[in-house]
Amino acid sequence: MQETISKEEFEVLDPILVMQRDDKGRVVVALNVMAFEHPGAWGIVIADLVQHVANAYAQEGLAASPTLAEIRRIVLAELDAPTDKAQSARWEDA
Numbered sequence: 001m002q003e004t005i006s007k008e009e010f011e012v013l014d015p016i017l018v019m020q021r022d023d024k025g026r027v028v029v030a031l032n033v034m035a036f037e038h039p040g041a042w043g044i045v046i047a048d049l050v051q052h053v054a055n056a057y058a059q060e061g062l063a064a065s066p067t068l069a070e071i072r073r074i075v076l077a078e079l080d081a082p083t084d085k086a087q088s089a090r091w092e093d094a
Helices: 041-059 064-080
Strands: 017-021 027-031
Antiparallel strands (some): 017 027
16 A cells, blocks of 8 residues: 655546635635435545544554544534534536
């Protein structure tokens, strides 16, 4: 398994989710919600993303299992009582 990917090796051809920080440090999310026919498929995407995050932290020396548990705890708490209101815009192909 390749541990890192350089910017030169990486090309986004058909993004389903793009996240970045704006000039005020806020996270901006663009997503192609119709990338999946069934809304439940996003649960799989989100679960996979969480696994990737835990694995990335493991590569930095933190154990994956407690990292995953902490992420799960925070996600569930955030879903139950959001700390911020997510603002959405429709994805449009260029």
